[in-house]
Amino acid sequence: DILQIKLQLDEQQPIDKITAEAADIAVIPKVNSLKVHDGEFVISAQLAYSVCAQLAQNDHATAAINWLMCELSYATQLTADNNAQSNLRLLDDSDLADGEYALTVDDSGVTLKASTASGFIHGAATLLQLVKTSEGAQYVISCVEISDKPRFGYRGLMLDCSRHFHSIATVKRLINQMAHYKLNHFHWHFTDDEGWRLEINAFPQLTEIGAWRGPGTQLDPQFSHLTQKYGGFYTQEEVNEVIEYASQRGITIVPEIDIPGHCRAAIKSLPELLVDPDDGSQYRSIQAYTDNVLSPALAGTYHFLDTVIDEVCALFPAPYVHIGADEVPKGVWEKSAKCQQLMAEQGYENEVELQGHLLRHVEKRLKHNGKRMFGWEEVKFGDKVSKETVVCSWISEEAALACVQDGYDVLLQPSKYTYFDLVQDYAADEAGVDWAGALPLQVAYQYEPLAALNQDSPLRQHILGVQCALWSEVVLNQDRIDHMLFPRLLANAEVSWSAAKDKNWDDFCGRLEGQKQYFKRNKINYRHF
Ligand code: TNX
Known part of the structure; x- marks a missing residue:
């Protein structure tokens, strides 16, 4: 099997004591420009904030203030005070680009400037990382001048919630x-062979049947190690709550419905629509499933896809919907008379063209709903879809280069640098898969997006950004999520935010020390470093 899984379900180790002195200015990702001055601002039990008239009108600062209020509650209480006494001043500055911010701290307080809601969120994130404890157990911020903006517009994290279900609370905690760390897109992998996790009103079977495995279920009744049914799903109401929660933190949610492969849970839930009783197909997916691919020749497939897509488009405000398109096994439609007939009618010569038939249908339906299609690398094989589709490139940097050369926009997600289900080293007790090798923190940090392409190449315009991924075959719970993502997520955040020239491994390691306070306060079960 391609997946050599070392599943480790041992007791979690205790969080270690903060031994090293936290670095003084330890912001991750590294800011573009930082000047440190003598002195510090002492945070009192109450902190008065003010917003300028323009901001009061356009509402761009509200989310950042609410977020600061929550996140700083351990140190101070934030209260509105729109007179000159305020010591946290938020100002509109139209010279700053979307996402950009400027932060000044002197002994009288903090001034944060931006022109958009995301700029204020980014400034707030930096501010949160600057707060430290001084000797008298007071909270203080060193006097600094910072100006900062992102290298890439799209800075993402994918979480696989199908292989194992992760609760709404866990998802929200991760989004926070x-x-x-200034990531701004959460790619929510809702469906796969092991479970369908998103409530679809038109097809309640998808979650009544497709979200559960183990004794008494239709999906995997033979799972003898389980004593009761196992799994879960998100209602649309819960999803709405998460969308709002994320949006208040400057994060867009990109939903993924993985088709036409990785569809076992859907097929088992809706056999009357999705199974062709005359189909003699024999195949084996890379994860060894023999019954997980939709048929491009069934009317039921299109009814299913259109209905699901329309509901998903209505639910998620993001301009993108991810439709998977990965890992359809070879020979999958060879023994299906209906598929062979469709191929003959349409003059398709191979499976890739037949898959294109289905993917173009989906692309059109999404476009009709005002959405742009995202797909994994395979979506572009054989040039099946239009250049409007965004390729999430996971195979290699060479493959990603081919995408931009072929004229596709890409989201860079090369597995050997960004797949955080990969083991962090080969120690016997380390959890993770290793089909793309081990992925230590330093390798994650050293990733340079499309290094082979000149910095001033016009093809760089095709790079939407960078994303990391946590697949969850071996990630059963929140402690394991923490162990796999922290601190590698921070390395990836710096890859997608900070200028290439500002990256430095030793400097990063120093700043990482300073993050232990945040990890500890938030009970993050990080991997020791
Ligand atoms: C590849 S990359 C997958 C996933 C697995 C992952 C395990 C891609 C589009 N598919 O289905 O979970 O490897 O690392």
Whole structure:
């Protein structure tokens, strides 16, 4: 099997004591420009904030203030005070680009400037990381001048919630942590062979049947190690709550419905629509499933896809919907008379063209709903879809280069640098898969997006950004999520935010020390470093 899984379910180790002195200015990702001055601002039990008239009108600062209020509650209480006494001043500055911010701290307080809601969120994230404890157990911020903006517009994290179900609380906690490190897209992998996790009103079977495995279920009744049914799903109401929670932290949610492969849970839930009783197909997916691919020749497939896509488009405000398109096994439609007939009618010569038939249908339906299609690398094989589709490139940097050369926009997600389900080293007790090798922190940090392409190449315009991924075959719970993501997530955040020239491994390691306070306060079960 391609997955050599070392599943480790041992007792979690205790969080270690903060031994090293936290670095003084330890912001991750590294800021573009930093000047440190003598002195510090002492945070009192109450902190008065003010917003300028323009901001009061356009509402761009509200989310950042609410977020600061929550995140700083351990140190101070934030109260509105729109007179000159305020010591946290938020100002509109139209010279700053979307996402950009400027932060000044002197002994009288903090001034934060931006022109958009995301700029204020980014400034707030930096501010949160600057707060430290001084000798008298007071909270203080060193006097600094910072100006900062992102290298890439799209800075993402994918979480696989199908292989194992992760609760709404876990998802929200992670989204909050993403904001702390200035990530701005959460790619929610809702469906796969092992479970369908998103409530679809038109097809309640998808979650009644497809979200559960183990004794008494239709998906995997033979799972003898389980004593009761295992799994879960998100209601649309819960999803709405998460969308709002994320949006308040500057994060867009990109939903993924993985088709036409990785569809076992859907097929088992809706056999009357998705199974062709005359189909003699024999195949084996890379994860060894023999019954997980939708048929491009069934009317039921299109009814299913259109209905699901329309509901997903209505639910998620993001301009993108991810439709998977990865890992359809070879020979999958060879023994299906209906598929062979469709191929003959349409003059398709191979499976890739037949898959294109289905993917173009989906692309059109999404476009009709005002959405742009995202797909994994395979979506572009054989040039099946239009150049409007965004390729999430996971195979290699060479493959990603081919995408931009072929004229596709890409989201860079090369597995050997960004797949955080990969083991961090080969120690016997280390959890993770290793089909793309081990992925230590330093390798994650050293990733340079499309290094082979000149910095001033016009093809760089095709790079939307960078994303990391946590697949969850071996990630059963929140402690394991923490162990796999922290601190590698921070390395990836610096890859996608900070200028290439500002990256430095030793400097990063120093700043990482300073993050232990945040990890500890938030009970993050990080991997020791
Ligand atoms: C590849 S990359 C997958 C996933 C697995 C992952 C395990 C991609 C599009 N598919 O289905 O979970 O490897 O690392």
